[in-house]
Amino acid sequence: MPMPGSTAIRLALLCLAFTGCTQPAAAPAKRYVLRIAVTDPYLKATYSQLSDISIEDVTPAGASVLTVMNLQRGIIDVSVALADAAYLGYTGQLEEAPGPFDQLRGMAVLDLNTLHLLVGANTHIHSIDQLKGRHVALGPTGSSGAVIAETLLKANGLTVAGVRGERVSHLEAVERLATRDFDAAFVIQIPGNGPVMQATRGGARLLDVDGPLIEEIRQHRPYLRRTLIPKGVYPGQDKPIRTIGVDRVLICRADVPEGIVYRLLDAYFSARPEGTPPADLERAPATPLPLHPGAARYYRQRELSR
Incomplete structure (x- = not known):
């Protein structure tokens, strides 16, 4: 014998409710792990404020030749190096290691x-x-x-x-x-x-x-x-x-996602206190390396927003 329409609707809603209760909880959003080698405390503090990015210090910073070698090898994702070492590595002129280091990309010129x-x-x-x-x-x-x-x-x-x-x-x-x-x-x-x-x-x-x-x-x-x-x-x-x-230049690997690099620069420049490098914002994009696409997009949009 067929059920009355109202009873069928109530049963259907009840089934949906039970089904919804038994569905597994949505997985938490995956955090992007960014391996860095920087000594600048402001850079570290700024990047740590990005809630979906985990900052991981994986190697001591400071020696530029080692830094560009570690970036090329995929040991780190973001670091600071001197422009001379970055340029020589990218063009294959470092005596310490064969090149060219084709995975190096520029983010910002910081200071001298x-x-x-x-x-x-x-x-x-x-x-x-x-x-x-x-x-x-x-x-x-x-x-x-x-x-x-x-x-x-x-x-x-x-x-x-x-x-x-x-x-x-x-x-x-x-x-x-x-x-x-x-x-x-x-x-x-x-x-x-x-x-x-x-x-x-x-x-x-x-x-x-x-x-x-x-x-x-x-x-x-x-x-x-x-x-x-x-x-x-x-x-x-x-x-x-x-x-x-x-x-000094902020550099990264070519395979860091464009959106991550964009947000790193946006976070850094948006919250940068007075006196924090770079002092000359016009020179910030003038890195010795090709700009990472995320950095290029950041500087284009900053120019358009003036």
């Missing part, structure tokens, strides 16, 4: 790191060509700074062996400079703090890195820039120091 050439307080060294036979700290292993130091030595007719060059951390370099174990040290950093401040407080002197040889070097290393350390930045510095610098 400056080369400091320090000599001991009691030395009579006044130029790079007087380093022959001395004991010289070149910079950390795997760093762009050490590569730049070797380039400068070579341009001045010197070799690493001829200056008894050692690759050590900047902190170790200035400590051994103070004890006269080193006669000179190449240190690359943002002026006004860090190991160079420690060294100059102990009496170390800064030398100019200047002259026609610099322009010859820049023909092959276009991302080295002339710069000036103003007078009085360091103790005992009674004149400006002419030297060279190289930009």
